[in-house]
Amino acid sequence: MKQLGLITPWSGYWDRYFGYELEPAEAGVRPRSDRDAVLEDYRYGEAHRADALWPALTMPVLLVRATREILPGLGFIVSEADRRRFPLEVATATVVDVAANHYTVNTSDESVAAIRRFFGLPQQ
Helix, strand or coil: CHHHCCCCCCCHHHHHHHHHHEEEECCEEEECCCHHHHHHHHHHHHHCCHHHCHHHCCCCEEEEEECCCCCCCCCCCCCHHHHHHHHHHCCCEEEEEECCCCCCHHHCHHHHHHHHHHCCCCCC
């Protein structure tokens, strides 16, 4: 995974994550995540529009959006169009764009700072 270059910067977090997520298999390793569960989530997202749920969001909401594609040419989890519409249609929304991809947005210092601000926690 490290050699694929999808995760930069690489850190000990990723060593621990993939040390858990990847298990031995005949051809080398395979993910522990249940493939059917992942595909179920994907199929649900393909069949249902996320914006249909937006009117139910009446509480404060933070959208942390990765500004880099999942993989080059594969697009985004949250499209640019949805990113623009979301705060216009959800009055309680805060949107933060993070210079990361789907994999690295969760370990980004920008994401951590945005989440801490959202919850009113002191910055580190």
